[in-house]
C-alpha cells in the first residue's frame with residue numbers, strides 16, 4: 079500500500095491564495111516571447127518572465143524580507159522582484175548566470191557606449207594579445223577571431239571597473255555567433271564567414287542593445303544581491319536578508335547542461351567550466367559514468383536546498399518550485415513529487431499546484447532528449 083502523506087488542512091489565507099493562483103492561466107497564452115531584458119543574452123531553461131511575475135505579485139512578501147531564488151540562472155526572478163519593488167537574493171554556480179543577473183539588476187553605468195567604442199579602438203590596434211590556452215580552440219574559432227576576442231577581453235579589462243560587467247556580458251553574448259558553432263542549441267562546427275571586423279561590429283551592436291534595454295527600465299532598481307556559489311554549500315547566515323518568498327526552478331537530473339552551453343563563454347571570460355561541471359546539479363555527465371547519479375542524489379541535493387531555505391524563510395513564508403520530469407536510463411522521474419516530499423520534511427506543505435505545458439517552439443537540444451513536455455508549478459507554505 080502506498081504511504082499516505084499527512085497534509086495539514088489549508089488555513090484561511092492559503093485558501094484565498096490558492097484560489098487566486100487557480101484563476102491564472104499558467105500557459106500565459108498572451109505572452110510575446112523574448113523582448114527587452116529577457117532576450118539580452120541566451121540562457122537555457124530560463125523562466126518565461128510571466129511565471130515568476132505572477133507568483134511575486136500574488137504571494138505576500140512581508141516588509142523587511144526579500145525574495146530568494148537559490149538557482150537564479152539568468153535572474154528572471156530577481157528582475158521580476160525588482161519590477162514589483164521587492165529586494166531579492168539570487169544564488170547560482172554558473173558565473174555567466176551571475177554576470178547576467180548582476181547586469182540586469184544593477185544601475186546602468188554612465189558612458190557605456192563610448193567605453194565600448196574605446197575598447198574596440200584599442201582592440202583593433204592590438205595584434206599582440208596572447209591567445210589564452212583554451213582547449214580545442216582552433217576547432218571552434220578562426221585565428222583572426224581568436225586574436226580579436228583576446229584583444230577585446232584585454233581592452234575591456236582596461237576600461238573603468240564599472241564598465242567591466244556590462245561589457246563582458248556584451249562580449250559573452252556574441253561568442254557563439256562568432257565561433258564556428260552552428261547555433262546555441264547545435265554543437266556542430268560549420269564554416270562561417272567571420273573575421274575580426276565582424277567580431278568588433280557584433281560587440282558594438284551587443285553593447286548598444288544592452289545600453290538601450292537597460293536605459294529603458296522605468297522602475298526603481300531596489301537592491302538585488304547575487305551570490306556566486308554552490309547553493310549546496312551556502313549556509314543560512316551567508317544569505318544577506320530574511321526571506322519572505324522563494325521562487326525557483328531547480329536544475330533537475332539529466333536534463334540540461336548549463337556548463338556545456340556556456341563552456342566557451344566561460345573560457346573566454348577567464349572562468350573554468352570544468353569546475354562548474356563538477357558541482358552542477360543534474361548535469362548529464364554525472365549520469366553516464368560508473369557509479370552514476372540517480373534520483374536519490376537529486377533527493378539529497380533538494381534536502382540540502384530545503385535545509386538552507388528553512389534556515390532563512392520567515393515564519394509563514396511561501397516557497398514556489400517550478401519543475402519538470404526527467405529520464406534516467408529510460409526511467410521517468412517525477413521531480414515535483416521528490417521536491418514536495420523533501421519539503422514536507424521541513425514542514426513546508428503544498429498550498430497549490432498546476433501543470434503547465436511547455437511551448438513546442440522552445441528550442442532546446444535537451445528538452446527533446448528528456449522528452450519534457452510539461453512542468454509543475456508547486457507552491458508550498
Ligand SMILES: C[S@@+](CC[C@H](N)C(=O)[O-])C[C@H]1O[C@@H](n2cnc3c(N)ncnc32)[C@H](O)[C@@H]1O
Pocket residue numbers: 121122123124125126148149150151152153154155169170171172175307308309310326327328329336357358359360
Ligand atoms: C532551471 S535553471 C534556472 C533558470 C532561471 N529560473 C532563469 O530564469 O534563468 C537552474 C540553474 O541552477 C544552476 N545550478 C546547478 N547546480 C547548481 C548548484 N550546485 N548551485 C547553484 N546553482 C546551481 C544552473 O547553473 C542553472 O542556472
